[in-house]
Amino acid sequence: MRLRRRRRERLPVEELLGVTFRDPKLLSQALTHRSYAHEASLETGETNERLEFLGDAVLDLVISDHLFRHYRDLDEGKLTRIRSYLVNMGSLAELAREMGLGEHLLLSRDERADGGAEKSSIVADALEALIGAVYLDQGLEAAREMVLRIFRDRLEEAASGDLDFDYKSQLQELTVKERGVLPRYRLREEGPDHCKVFHAVVYVGDRKMGSGSGSSKKEAEQAAARDALRRHKESGTGRGRSGRRKAGPTGAAGR
Secondary structure, three states, rough: OOOOOOOOOOOOOHHHHHOOOOOOOHHHHOOOOHHHHHOOOHHHHHHHHHHHHHHHHHHHHHHHHHHHHOOOOOOOOHHHHHHHHOHHHHHHHHHHHHHOOHHEEEHHHHHHHHHHOOOOHHHHHHHHHHHHHHHHHHHHHHHHHHHHHHHHHHHHOOOOOOOOOOHHHHHOOOOOOOHOOOOEEEEEEEOOOOOOOOEEEEEEEEEEEEEEEOHHHHHHHHHHHHHHHHHHHHOOOOOOOOOOOOOOOOOOOOO
């Protein structure tokens, strides 16, 4: 008589994803940031960077395929804008934070102390690495199911037709109307040329209003403006002016 292998209990991060990995090593690698690999003297190939590369492509395919098949009345331009909103670094990071992904990442002590578990570039890359890991572990259909499950609300919002992707214009209109001044953006960049990350902070007068990151200057500024609008709305001062919460930077060509 053949004995059936006892199925192991899901780890907390697997509960977040709704997936039980057949190969737990893939899950561990997807959660391993390069700072931890350096601290633990791991090989370069044991970080999540290659999985992030693969997951980025899988995410683009799944989202593009879903939009193409289910929203036949939308033209190519609108489909591209919706996809860009869903897969840009700011949106991915926001989703990863909502999931609580940061607490499960393997980071060096210094990186975690520096707030790495909340950094947009780190948590967004980790989410894409997990998508890549699921694809390798269980195939495209399992990856598709996971992506559509965790992106469901954002997909529905993006395809509803109510989105205004230009947060910089929204913020400018708001600050001119309320304070008579234009917002100012300060940028910094980090990383090698082939994978730079830009960080933007937006100020109105001397007051910091919001911050954000992206793979381009434009994306980072849009993310900062989006953060400023969100904070404005949550403060209660924007009730009746800024309207419903908008989502997603405009025109970013993916990430």
